[in-house]
Amino acid sequence: MTAFSVLSFISSPATHHAILKGSRTVALGAIPDYADMASSFFTGMRVPSSLIAGSAFGAMFALSGSSKEYPRKHKWLTETYILYHVFSLLSVILSLNVIVVSTATANGFLLLGSHSISAKSCHDFMMQACPYEFTFTRWSFFMSLFAFLNSVTTRAILEFDLLRPDRGRARTFLLSSMLAMKLHLWSFLTSYATDGIKLLNLWEMTATAFRLYIAKSSQTVTGIASIAALAIAAVSGIVLASRPLFSFNRLSRKEP
Numbered sequence: 001m002t003a004f005s006v007l008s009f010i011s012s013p014a015t016h017h018a019i020l021k022g023s024r025t026v027a028l029g030a031i032p033d034y035a036d037m038a039s040s041f042f043t044g045m046r047v048p049s050s051l052i053a054g055s056a057f058g059a060m061f062a063l064s065g066s067s068k069e070y071p072r073k074h075k076w077l078t079e080t081y082i083l084y085h086v087f088s089l090l091s092v093i094l095s096l097n098v099i100v101v102s103t104a105t106a107n108g109f110l111l112l113g114s115h116s117i118s119a120k121s122c123h124d125f126m127m128q129a130c131p132y133e134f135t136f137t138r139w140s141f142f143m144s145l146f147a148f149l150n151s152v153t154t155r156a157i158l159e160f161d162l163l164r165p166d167r168g169r170a171r172t173f174l175l176s177s178m179l180a181m182k183l184h185l186w187s188f189l190t191s192y193a194t195d196g197i198k199l200l201n202l203w204e205m206t207a208t209a210f211r212l213y214i215a216k217s218s219q220t221v222t223g224i225a226s227i228a229a230l231a232i233a234a235v236s237g238i239v240l241a242s243r244p245l246f247s248f249n250r251l252s253r254k255e256p
Contacts, residue, residue, distance in 0.1 A: 032122070034117075034119060034122045034125035034126075035109045035112075035125075035129075036109070037122040037125075038105075038106075038109055038122060038125060038126050038129070038130070038134075039106045039109040039110055041122070041126070042101075042102035042103070042105045042106040042109075042133070042137065043102070043106045045098055045102045045137055045138075045141060046098070046099050046102050046103060048141070049095045049098040049099050049102070049141055049144065050095070050099060052091055052095045052144050052145065052148050053091070053092055053095035053096055053099065053144075055148065056088045056089075056091035056092045056095065056144075056147075056148055056151060057088075057092050059088050059151060059155060060085060060088035060089060060092060062155075063081065063084065063085075063155070063158065076163060077163060080154055080157055080158055080163065081158065082241075083150075083154050084151055084154040084155055084158060086237075087147045087148070087150040087151035087154060088147075088148075088151045090143070090144070090147040091144045091147040091148040091151060094140040094141070094143050094144035094147065095140075095141075095144040097136070097137075097140045098137050098140045098141045098144065101133055101136060101137050101140075102133075102137050104133075105130055105133040105137075117129055131212060132212040132213070132215075132216050135205065135208050135209050135212055136209050136212060136213060138205065139205050139206060139208075139209040140209075142189070142202070142205075145185075146182060149178060149181070149182055152178070153174065153175065153178045156174055157171065157174065162174060186202070190202065213227075214227060
């Protein structure tokens with residue numbers, strides 16, 4: 001092949017088109033597909049949330065009639081039953097929220113494909129593309145996890161009758177062990193950071209999650225109704241819990 005034929009081949013329109021196409025392919029391949037990463041993140045959140053939801057749902061009805069079957073041996077028995085079912089219910093609700101929101105968001109990324117959002121990391125991409133879904137899903141998962149651990153603790157207290165005065169050491173061992181594990185998880189999640197981004201700042205995440213929830217729900221009629229229902233549930237729960245737990249008659253009641 002002569003030099004003239006080589007130059008003719010390089011300068012041909014077909015060769016230019018092939019070179020441009022190849023360079024675009026290389027450039028696109030070098031850019032991370034954050035939409036695919038975000039879809040994988042939300043898909044991965046569904047597996048542990050499904051396990052927590054199934055376990056908490058079964059546990060919520062496991063002791064539904066036990067408070068009526070057994071005699072009232074000591075004070076705080078009714079309160080412990082109430083706490084057990086409240087923690088189980090919260091775990092179910094929050095886990096279902098993770099499953100529904102993460103499934104809908106992951107399907108949205110799969111259907112819509114890539115987003116033209118410039119971001120230096122997948123975290124920045126999700127904070128721009130889906131801040132409500134990203135924040136509320138993580139917050140709901142962590143809260144459902146801690147609620148589930150609390151329900152396990154109260155279930156163990158009821159199952160092994162640890163409210164009896166003669167079982168104070170066993171009760172202290174259980175509460176201390178569960179508290180140590182929860183504090184360890186909290187400390188790890190709070191201190192763990194990647195590229196300067198902390199995985200969990202619980203107080204800041206809680207405030208951000210509720211701010212995004214109110215902002216997003218206030219845009220629709222059903223969302224406003226959900227805010228009102230949540231407020232009613234919160235007020236009624238506080239009133240219901242404060243009466244038996246902080247009653248002077250109950251606090252001064254002696255053991256039979």
